Amino acid sequence: MTAVDVVVPDGIDDPARPSGGNVYDRRLCLGLQEQGWAVREHAVPGGWPRPDAAALAVLGAVLGRISDGAVVLLDGLVASAAPEVLESEAGRLRLTVLVHMPLGHRPAPGESADVRMRERRVLAAARAVVTTSAWARRRVLELYGLPADLVHVAEPAVEAAGLAPGTAEGGELLCVAAVTPDKGHDVLLDALATVRELRWRCECVGSLEIAPAFVAELRRRSHAAGLADRLRLVGPLTRAELGHCYAAGDLLVHAARAETYGMVITEALARGLPVVATAVGGVREAFGERDGGTEPGRLVEPDDAAALGAALRSWLGDAGLRARWRRAARDRRQALPAWSATVSVVARVLAGTAL
Numbered sequence: 230m231t232a233v234d235v236v237v238p239d240g241i242d243d244p245a246r247p248s249g250g251n252v253y254d255r256r257l258c259l260g261l262q263e264q265g266w267a268v269r270e271h272a273v274p275g276g277w278p279r280p281d282a283a284a285l286a287v288l289g290a291v292l293g294r295i296s297d298g299a300v301v302l303l304d305g306l307v308a309s310a311a312p313e314v315l316e317s318e319a320g321r322l323r324l325t326v327l328v329h330m331p332l333g334h335r336p337a338p339g340e341s342a343d344v345r346m347r348e349r350r351v352l353a354a355a356r357a358v359v360t361t362s363a364w365a366r367r368r369v370l371e372l373y374g375l376p377a378d379l380v381h382v383a384e385p386a387v388e389a390a391g392l393a394p395g396t397a398e399g400g401e402l403l404c405v406a407a408v409t410p411d412k413g414h415d416v417l418l419d420a421l422a423t424v425r426e427l428r429w430r431c432e433c434v435g436s437l438e439i440a441p442a443f444v445a446e447l448r449r450r451s452h453a454a455g456l457a458d459r460l461r462l463v464g465p466l467t468r469a470e471l472g473h474c475y476a477a478g479d480l481l482v483h484a485a486r487a488e489t490y491g492m493v494i495t496e497a498l499a500r501g502l503p504v505v506a507t508a509v510g511g512v513r514e515a516f517g518e519r520d521g522g523t524e525p526g527r528l529v530e531p532d533d534a535a536a537l538g539a540a541l542r543s544w545l546g547d548a549g550l551r552a553r554w555r556r557a558a559r560d561r562r563q564a565l566p567a568w569s570a571t572v573s574v575v576a577r578v579l580a581g582t583a584l
Contacts, residue, residue: 232267233579234295236288236303239274246436247465248407249492250329253361253385254304257327260572266579278310278332289314297321300579302359305329312350319354323582326355327575328365330489330510333372335411349373356582359383359575362490362511383574384514386566387495392559393476393502399544399551402431403478403502405471405493406485408462409440413484413507414447416534420484422454423538427545430459431482434474437464475500479551480544483507486531491515498525498561503554505540507531517561525558 235258241251262268271291275284288311295301298321305328308315315324333345352358352373358380360366366382369375406412414433421431437444444462451457466474481497483506494504494515504526506512516528527543529536543550 231265231576231580231583232269232300233261234269234271234299234301235261236271236273236291236301236307238277238304238306239272241272244467245438245465247471249385249490250304250306252492253329254327256386256568257572257575260568261576263569264572264576266576273307275307277306280307280310285311285314289317292318292322295322299323300583301325302327302575302579305332308355309348309351312347312354315351316354324355325357325359325579325582326352327359327361328352328369329361330487331365331369331372334368335487345372355379357381357578359578360489361385362514364511364514365489368510381574381578383571383578384566385490385492385495386568386571387492387499388568390472390496390499391476392562393478393500395479395502395551395555397548398428399479400427400429401477401479402429402482402541403474403480403497404431404433404482404484405435405474405496406433406483407436407439408433408444408447410443411485411487413486413531415443415450416532416537417482417484418447418451418454418456418460419534420537420541421456421460423535424542424545425454425456427542429541429545431461432474432478433460433462434466434471435464437462475502478502480505480526480541482537482541483512484531484537485509485512488512495565498558499565501555501559501562503544503551503558505529505537505544507537517564523553523557525561526554 237254241254258268273288300323302325305326308326309332333348336344366380408414451460481502481504488510490511508528509531527540
């Protein structure tokens with residue numbers, strides 16, 4: 230049996246803080262156990278990726294208790310913000326960093342140099358880096374100039390799900406994302422305002438606590454636009470409740486400004502739901518590359534409410550288009566990977582660090 234210590238942010242199972250990264254971490258730990266690994270999980274409290282001294286001290290204590298030579302997998306949300314801890318442990322532990330989104334991709338204004346310097350130090354100290362999309366791998370290599378054979382891709386998978394029946398008019402729109410500026414709900418609101426005369430309603434599922442000022446402004450603007458009763462911010466839901474939303478939906482709408490992969494896109498496609506999304510990061514990988522033929526929806530440029538609105542107008546106004554997108558979504562559904570394949574990739578990387 231092979232053993233691995235997995236370091237994750239505290240609260241990855243908290244239903245009030247759902248995220249694709251949390252789902253990935255949990256499925257990975259369970260999958261490694263199913264494949265015969267002894268998994269020792271360490272949840273580290275703190276305001277990651279902006280830790281204070283107390284959080285860094287806790288991380289240091291956690292790593293300090295792990296035996297010399299152990300294989301350790303760290304979520305990048307924690308690891309990439311803590312070079313002073315990771316560098317001091319890299320000589321005795323076999324460290325692999327799982328990068329969901331490079332912290333250096335879109336750092337806050339004025340923080341680029343420091344954030345990237347710190348993340349570069351961490352990744353250079355690791356024996357391996359795992360990214361969750363080919364786009365993320367390219368971005369890590371571009372930012373930090375790491376040896377190419379150090380950085381791997383383990384694409385997220387999706388659980389099998391039943392087909393959503395869909396409605397004749399296609400007006401049940403679904404957005405699954407924490408309500409934050411990065412996820413583009415403001416652009417979604419502007420796009421929906423361009424199709425206000427058509428029949429639709431949009432459920433937005435996701436945390437309302439991460440960016441409360443943004444949420445308050447979105448509510449104000451939706452009321453001012455007369456759309457508050459049609460654009461519903463329902464907050465986070467359990468996996469079962471979210472499953473019901475997918476089953477009742479017609480179209481996933483995802484207006485993100487940044488996305489490593491877009492697990493909600495494959496979750497929708499797994500149910501045969503078409504997708505209208507922004508072509509950012511690894512979204513194209515989740516959406517599915519096609520050589521000719523109909524795609525399972527449409528990708529538009531970020532921050533382009535007019536293009537997003539036009540895509541929604543096409544969907545709502547053309548029954549033939551809805552039928553074609555639905556057929557393509559069901560075709561894409563057949564090609565989506567299982568979690569066992571993702572876990573096998575990570576297991577091989579971890580095993581390689583122990584050689």
